[in-house]
Amino acid sequence: MKAKVAIIGSGNIGTDLMIKIQRTSDILEMGAMVGIDPESDGLSRAARLGVATTYEGIEGLLKLPCYKDIKVVFDATSAQTHERHDKVLRADGKQVIDLTPAALGPYVIPSVNMDEHLAEKNMNMVTCGGQATIPIVYAIKRATERLLYGEIVASISSKSAGPGTRANIDEFTETTRAGIESVGGAERGKAIIVLNPAEPPLIMRDTVFALSQGGDQDAIRDSIHKMVETVQEYVPGYRLKQEVQFEVIGDNNPVNIPDIGLASGLKTSVFLEVEGAAHYLPAYAGNLDIMTSAALKVAERWVETKMKQMVS
Known part of the structure; x- marks a missing residue:
């Protein structure tokens, strides 16, 4: 069974990450795409793919019926906005993967230190x-x-x-x-x-x-x-x-x-x-690809680790 995830930020990074999850992941499943522009291409694509969407930001995400089933939330907004998102998501027990430079959680580079921080509730993907x-x-x-x-x-x-x-x-x-x-x-x-x-x-x-x-x-x-x-x-x-x-x-x-x-x-x-x-x-646009690929890698490893812990 795949783990449901949400992406906050329907811009370039969020949309690329969504498509990566849909096309390549055997572990993750899109649960929701969140934006603030109802006309954004990311929200339109998500809707065509059958993914729940909202243009009301994190407040809209909290209202979605699927929110309770979301395990991982990727934040692809801005450093300033992420500070508010993090407080809400951590309080609700969601695993947060931060694709902004906010750096509220530890810096994570998959090829260097990914397994060191899987117990952290917020992992930052640096830049x-x-x-x-x-x-x-x-x-x-x-x-x-x-x-x-x-x-x-x-x-x-x-x-x-x-x-x-x-x-x-x-x-x-x-x-x-x-x-x-x-x-x-x-x-x-x-x-x-x-x-x-x-x-x-x-x-x-x-x-x-x-x-x-x-x-x-x-x-x-x-x-x-x-x-x-x-x-x-x-x-x-x-x-x-x-x-x-x-x-x-x-x-x-x-x-x-x-x-x-x-x-x-x-x-x-x-x-x-x-x-x-x-x-x-x-x-x-390799700058986007390396960020979304790294975030996907970390999320998949986190889910795999949690599943092994549940089995043992």
Whole structure:
């Protein structure tokens, strides 16, 4: 028997997630799609698929007869709105998976720490840039003695950035930076996002720069390749754009890291590309695909874990 889920937010991310659940999941079943615009494409598609809908936001969700059967609620709205949603949903015993940068719950990256937080009532999916790059930061960290700095640049097509993404730009940089440090293991992190207006639209590109000490180049390269393979298990379009690059930063020409000071070590540069599965939006929208794929992976693991606990 599948577990019923609800999605709050009928925009790009919510709609793509709904279609992924409908087409690919053997564990989850759409129970409700929630929005605030009665004319939104997401609500229209949900209705055509036979999914219960409401354009009255979370208040409308609470009124739906199926609400009592909902096990998992995905929030794909905004960081500010999620704070109110979280209080209501947790009080009703719903498992919350947050696709906004609100970060009320722990940061969860499926390829890094998914099983560590399954007991949490709210799990945060960081950001699209975080999902794409933090696995690489972590891969470098586990192959070295010390990861002093991690910097990521996420470049996405302007066409794939809807109102929710644009409203959360400030939260994106702060949440991603915090994830680079707390999940990726960097002592200091930095995140930059670029909305690229190029035509035709470009596929999501991500660059990771890291400065580490200890560990050799072969070990770091091998760790990165293994991590790419792990992420590809749930995001097939995730790949290295070119080979990993290294540069030795000597004591005679150290770099200045904020709050750390002058430092030397090994600079690692990783160039990624994320092609979407095109379930809802075109393949260039890899930024949406990696978020919804990660959220789906986490929800399925949570349900599987709960089912095993019930059996035992």
